[in-house]
Structure formats: C-alpha cells, structure tokens
Amino acid sequence: MKWVKQEFLKKWIWGLRKYSSEKKSMSLMERKKAIKVSADLAMACTRNNRTRWSRALIANASKDGSSKILTEHLLSSSLPIRKSFNSTRMRSCRNILRRNRAVRRPKDRVVASFIAKKLVQKRTRRLKSLLPGGEFMDDVSLVDETLDYIQSLRAQVEVMRCLVTASELMILSPS
Structure with a gap:
C-alpha cells in the first residue's frame, strides 16, 4: 500500500505541475x-x-479538451491494458442462478425473494452509477472493481491528508 501512495503522490504532483504550466493564471474553479x-x-x-x-477515468479525462495533454502523457507512460474479466466465474454464477430457479418455493417465500431481488437490482444500479465505467460492467466484476476502487480512494485520501498536515505544519512553524 505504501508503494501505491508514493506512486500516486509522484504522478499527482507531476500532473499538477503540468496543468499549472499550461495555464499561468487560474480561477478558483479552474x-x-x-x-x-x-x-x-x-x-x-x-x-x-x-x-x-x-x-473509464482516463477515457472521461481524455474527452475534456483542457486535460487532454495530461491524459496523453500519462497514457504513453502507463502499461498496456489487461483484461480483468473472469469468464469462468461468470459461468459458475449463471449455473447457480439456473439451479435456484428450478427449486419450488411457497408463495410467501416467492414474494420475499421478489422483494429481495428488486432491492439488490436497485442497489446494483446505484453502485454502477457511482463507479467510473460501472454502467458497462457485469455484476461479478462490479464487486471486484468496486473493492479495488475503494482501496485506491482510501490511498488517495491518506496522501491528501498527509499533504494538508504537512502544509499546516509549515504555516504554523515558519523557518
């Protein structure tokens, strides 16, 4: 995890420098x-x-004209794309679903099952809307991607907190 934070910090600082070198005077929103x-x-x-x-994050940033140069440079320095989809897991999930459909249940269990299924579908749609590129993912890879995204966000927050703490210390104790 330490390596991820260091790598993120290095690339983030590089990106900020690149962005600010293109525009000398920026508004607060910029x-x-x-x-x-x-x-x-x-x-x-x-x-x-x-x-x-x-x-998905890289694709969204490359659509924006002002961050296109930054995106292109990061893409040229990154590794080739690897597929993360696991078709064996998907087949086993489909088999489980088929087996569950064949089982007969009493009516009250069917209603409860219907309500639970609708609730899961609603939450899955919500999760897909929150995750970059999530709307194009199947349910199995959605969970894996979400967990990885959360880990990356945590690392990003920790790095940003460290920077804020360091900058506060520099302001409070000037040399």
Missing part, C-alpha cells in the same frame, strides 16, 4: 478542476490500466 483531474488521472495511472474503473 484550480479545483485541475486538482481533481490530476488526482483522478494519477490514481487511474497508478493502477496501470489493470482495472475498468481506471480506464
């Missing part, structure tokens, strides 16, 4: 966007295109 875009790209690039969410 600075906010620069911080967010460079943090997203640094986080996605740290994953080396191994996850769908990282590829």
Whole structure:
C-alpha cells in the first residue's frame, strides 16, 4: 500500500505541475478542476490500466479538451491494458442462478425473494452509477472493481491528508 501512495503522490504532483504550466493564471474553479483531474488521472495511472474503473477515468479525462495533454502523457507512460474479466466465474454464477430457479418455493417465500431481488437490482444500479465505467460492467466484476476502487480512494485520501498536515505544519512553524 505504501508503494501505491508514493506512486500516486509522484504522478499527482507531476500532473499538477503540468496543468499549472499550461495555464499561468487560474480561477478558483479552474484550480479545483485541475486538482481533481490530476488526482483522478494519477490514481487511474497508478493502477496501470489493470482495472475498468481506471480506464473509464482516463477515457472521461481524455474527452475534456483542457486535460487532454495530461491524459496523453500519462497514457504513453502507463502499461498496456489487461483484461480483468473472469469468464469462468461468470459461468459458475449463471449455473447457480439456473439451479435456484428450478427449486419450488411457497408463495410467501416467492414474494420475499421478489422483494429481495428488486432491492439488490436497485442497489446494483446505484453502485454502477457511482463507479467510473460501472454502467458497462457485469455484476461479478462490479464487486471486484468496486473493492479495488475503494482501496485506491482510501490511498488517495491518506496522501491528501498527509499533504494538508504537512502544509499546516509549515504555516504554523515558519523557518
């Protein structure tokens, strides 16, 4: 995890420098966007295109004209894309679903099962909307990608907290 944080910090700082060198005077909103875009790209690039969410973040950033140069440079320095889809797991999930459909249940269990199924579908749709690129994922890879995305977000937050703490210490104790 320490390596991920160091790699993220290095790429994030590089991205911020690249962004600020292109625009000498930025408004508050432009600075906010620069911080967010460079943090997203640094986080996605740290994953080396191994996850769908990282590829989705890079694709979203490459659509934006102002962050296109930054995106292109990060893409040229990252590793080739690897597929993360596991078809064997998907087949086994389908087999489980087929077996469960064949079982007869009493009516009250059918109603409870219907309600639970609708609740799971609703939450799955919500999760797909929160995860970059999630709307194009099947349910099995959605869980794996979400867990990986959460780990990356945690690392990003920890790095940003360390930077804030360090900058506060520098302000409080000037040399």
